[in-house]
Amino acid sequence: MRVLAALSGGVDSAVAAARAVDAGHEVVGVHMALSRSREQFRTGSRGCCSIEDAGDARRAADVLGIPFYVWDLSERFEDTVVADFLVEYAAGRTPNPCVRCNEHIKFQALLDKALALGFDAVCTGHYARLVTVPTADGPRRELHRSVNLAKDQSYVLAVMGEERLGHVLFPLGDVASKDEVRAEAAARGLGVSDKPDSYDICFVADGDTQGFLRERLGARPGDVVDTAGRVVGAHDGAYAYTVGQRKGLSIGHPAADGKPRYVLQVEPVRNRVVVGSGDELEVDRIMADDAVLFDDAVRFDDAVLRDGGASCDGGAWFACLAQVRAHGDAVAATARATPGGHLEIVVDGRLRGVAPGQSVVLYDGTRVLGQATVDRTERRGSIAGAAR
Amino acid sequence: MRAAAVDAMTRELTSTGNPSSLHAAGRAARRRVEESREALALALGARPSEVVLTGGGTEADNLAVKGLFWARRVQDPDRRRILVSAVEHHAILDPAFWMAEHAGAEIVLLPVDSRGVLDLDALDDELSAHGDQVALVSVMWANNEVGSLQPVREVTARAHRYGIPVHSDAVQALGQVPVDFAASGLDAMTVAAHKVGGPLGVGALLARRGLDLTPVLHGGGQERGIRSGTLDAPATVAFAVAARLAVADQPVAADRLAALRDDLVRRVRGAVPDAVLRGPDPLVDGTARLPANAHFTFPGCEGDSLLYLLDSAGVQCSTGSACQAGVPRPSHVLLAMGVGEDDARGALRFTLGHTSTGRDVDALVEVLPGVVERAQAAGLAGRAAAGAR
Numbered sequence: 001m002r003v004l005a006a007l008s009g010g011v012d013s014a015v016a017a018a019r020a021v022d023a024g025h026e027v028v029g030v031h032m033a034l035s036r037s038r039e040q041f042r043t044g045s046r047g048c049c050s051i052e053d054a055g056d057a058r059r060a061a062d063v064l065g066i067p068f069y070v071w072d073l074s075e076r077f078e079d080t081v082v083a084d085f086l087v088e089y090a091a092g093r094t095p096n097p098c099v100r101c102n103e104h105i106k107f108q109a110l111l112d113k114a115l116a117l118g119f120d121a122v123c124t125g126h127y128a129r130l131v132t133v134p135t136a137d138g139p140r141r142e143l144h145r146s147v148n149l150a151k152d153q154s155y156v157l158a159v160m161g162e163e164r165l166g167h168v169l170f171p172l173g174d175v176a177s178k179d180e181v182r183a184e185a186a187a188r189g190l191g192v193s194d195k196p197d198s199y200d201i202c203f204v205a206d207g208d209t210q211g212f213l214r215e216r217l218g219a220r221p222g223d224v225v226d227t228a229g230r231v232v233g234a235h236d237g238a239y240a241y242t243v244g245q246r247k248g249l250s251i252g253h254p255a256a257d258g259k260p261r262y263v264l265q266v267e268p269v270r271n272r273v274v275v276g277s278g279d280e281l282e283v284d285r286i287m288a289d290d291a292v293l294f295d296d297a298v299r300f301d302d303a304v305l306r307d308g309g310a311s312c313d314g315g316a317w318f319a320c321l322a323q324v325r326a327h328g329d330a331v332a333a334t335a336r337a338t339p340g341g342h343l344e345i346v347v348d349g350r351l352r353g354v355a356p357g358q359s360v361v362l363y364d365g366t367r368v369l370g371q372a373t374v375d376r377t378e379r380r381g382s383i384a385g386a387a388r
Numbered sequence: 389m390r391a392a393a394v395d396a397m398t399r400e401l402t403s404t405g406n407p408s409s410l411h412a413a414g415r416a417a418r419r420r421v422e423e424s425r426e427a428l429a430l431a432l433g434a435r436p437s438e439v440v441l442t443g444g445g446t447e448a449d450n451l452a453v454k455g456l457f458w459a460r461r462v463q464d465p466d467r468r469r470i471l472v473s474a475v476e477h478h479a480i481l482d483p484a485f486w487m488a489e490h491a492g493a494e495i496v497l498l499p500v501d502s503r504g505v506l507d508l509d510a511l512d513d514e515l516s517a518h519g520d521q522v523a524l525v526s527v528m529w530a531n532n533e534v535g536s537l538q539p540v541r542e543v544t545a546r547a548h549r550y551g552i553p554v555h556s557d558a559v560q561a562l563g564q565v566p567v568d569f570a571a572s573g574l575d576a577m578t579v580a581a582h583k584v585g586g587p588l589g590v591g592a593l594l595a596r597r598g599l600d601l602t603p604v605l606h607g608g609g610q611e612r613g614i615r616s617g618t619l620d621a622p623a624t625v626a627f628a629v630a631a632r633l634a635v636a637d638q639p640v641a642a643d644r645l646a647a648l649r650d651d652l653v654r655r656v657r658g659a660v661p662d663a664v665l666r667g668p669d670p671l672v673d674g675t676a677r678l679p680a681n682a683h684f685t686f687p688g689c690e691g692d693s694l695l696y697l698l699d700s701a702g703v704q705c706s707t708g709s710a711c712q713a714g715v716p717r718p719s720h721v722l723l724a725m726g727v728g729e730d731d732a733r734g735a736l737r738f739t740l741g742h743t744s745t746g747r748d749v750d751a752l753v754e755v756l757p758g759v760v761e762r763a764q765a766a767g768l769a770g771r772a773a774a775g776a777r
Contacts, residue, residue, distance in 0.1 A: 028696070028700075033715040067696075067699065067700070069692060069695065069696055070692070070715050071692050071715075072692065072715040072717075074715075112766075112769040113693070113766045113769055115769070116762065116765045116766035116768075116769040117693060117696065117697065117762060117763075117766050118762065
């Protein structure tokens with residue numbers, strides 16, 4: 001196959017590209033420039049768009065003996081990932097920019113361009129497995145968690161949907177540990193073998209998300225209130241808070257029960273942040289939008305409604321595991337698809353701190369069943385997390 | 389590199405001796421450097437003492453912009469304006485803007501017409517309005533992207549009426565068109581070895597005798613005190629050999645390359661009818677453009693797609709300039725010529741060299757229509773996905 005290897009300048013993507021070369025593919029390396037102007041190219045080691053990273057990506061391609069190019073996707077990145085990040089926070093929601101980047105940039109803009117230029121697939125250093133299973137309609141690709149569960153990134157990849165799985169390669173899906181990847185990089189003579197991992201949001205300098213939001217959205221002071229509506233503190237912009245957040249609340253006097261308080265709700269219209277006890281964060285029902293479903297068995301066809309199924313308000317309930325954050329545990333749940341591309345999820349126990357805007361991914365064992373974006377949460381019959 | 393230059397450089401590398409040393413080995417090295425300086429001067433229409441050796445074209449440009457500005461401003465504090473054409477190389481534009489930020493200079497970008505040729509009327513207007521406030525003018529001999537030759541002699545004549553020194557970056561011109569420093573009337577001129585088949589990392593600023601030039605590099609006082617630093621004898625010797633050969637070969641080589649280039653232009657237009665030639669049309673005026681240069685924009689294509697597709701088909705060309713991270717950027721030259729940003733993204737520059745033949749043009753024309761079609765599809769894929777959001 002002709003494979004386009006996305007090289008971030010980090011160790012994972014470099015080893016993934018090396019494995020694609022070993023597998024006999026014709027590999028071309030591309031580094032995506034995502035920062036808007038050349039003045040914004042950061043010089044630090046963090047993030048995915050610094051000059052250092054572009055240089056490291058180039059050196060990795062040299063070592064692998066593959067052609068290398070830098071493609072400018074900064075305009076698309078700003079229009080989709082960064083714009084979504086700002087709009088979501090401004091609406092009191094909590095976006096995951098890595099999910100949006102995979103959705104709009106890596107597995108759309110980059111993949112579409114690659115296919116148009118004659119490539120068969122895009123290869124990345126993500127930790128996830130692709131499994132091909134035979135079906136009556138021919139082989140079908142499934143997305144699974146990586147062997148190394150601690151590094152698993154299927155959560156941020158599920159958004160790409162089933163159709164695109166046929167055009168991607170994740171050569172690191174079966175590695176046992178990051179150490180194995182680093183050792184392999186060193187053995188291959190890749191200089192990035194001991195490069196530190198990146199954790200921050202790549203377009204937010206120094207990991208200062210609050211500062212970035214304040215700069216782009218402007219300060220908007222307001223009240224922090226308790227569930228009874230009493231003012232207990234002040235904030236510079238409700239958008240800077242996330243459901244479940246405990247730190248940085250700057251509340252003057254302690255709660256009556258002396259227990260820590262958390263953000264329960266962000267109300268952008270009233271510009272209020274509602275705080276309460278940890279117990280009040282617990283939810284057991286999630287309503288989510290923009291569902292992407294991988295398995296026919298769990299899909300719900302809107303056509304059923306049009307065909308006269310007036311009494312039908314959704315698909316069949318199915319058992320699954322639900323995961324609501326990148327590095328959180330999946331919990332047992334039942335879910336069903338509902339009209340308009342929604343998902344309704346009822347968890348067996350309770351989940352804490354589920355914010356609107358977060359991604360929820362459903363699994364059957366290690367297999368991804370679907371993905372959607374949290375719209376609101378409910379608990380014991382009361383609506384807890386809707387952004388008002 | 390030219391074989392004769394490689395030979396000369398290799399021989400020199402085996403000799404020891406710092407040209408600044410006074411012992412026998414040093415004197416011998418010095419002699420070879422000075423002979424090379426004389427050969428360079430002869431090839432460039434300059435006197436040996438006017439040749440200031442540098443570590444390449446960028447350093448010579450920096451020395452010209454900064455050195456002329458500082459020297460002229462000391463003589464006359466009102467002279468703060470630096471006039472440069474809007475299509476200069478970054479080696480001129482960036483030091484000029486740096487001087488504006490750090491040394492109190494004011495930058496005036498002189499406009500060009502749609503062919504990328506300096507607008508002399510705009511220069512006249514600027515000079516008649518602010519002639520006594522101008523520290524220097526720098527206009528390149530030939531543009532590196534679209535190949536347009538600039539009216540250097542006309543610029544020099546006009547600026548001198550106001551007592552303004554004129555510099556020209558002739559890096560692209562040397563060996564391609566006749567370059568004579570004395571006849572040009574210039575006060576300073578930049579040349580670089582690697583553009584004439586010499587080594588990388590050596591060049592020269594020709595500085596007219598008596599020209600006041602403040603040094604940028606300070607140290608051992610080499611090169612008339614204008615450019616300190618141990619002289620690179622092997623590179624200098626090879627530079628001189630290459631420059632002499634390039635200038636000697638120029639008339640014949642230019643005729644051959646211009647004919648080949650004209651054929652390329654005709655056939656690219658035939659193969660891709662919506663390709664737009666940028667810069668002076670060589671089929672209309674054969675003397676307005678560098679002989680080995682052709683430049684096109686391909687509507688609906690992005691430069692990085694074209695670059696990849698041609699590269700993988702064995703055709704090496706250039707999309708213009710890239711940022712530090714390697715991102716192709718819409719060319720400031722095309723934008724200055726009035727080309728829109730979208731069209732500027734689909735730019736390709738073809739440069740022919742002494743090994744280029746008609747077969748290379750055949751190979752290009754054979755793959756180009758398919759490449760452009762595919763690049764257009766890739767561009768559409770990008771736009772469609774963006775629109776569907």
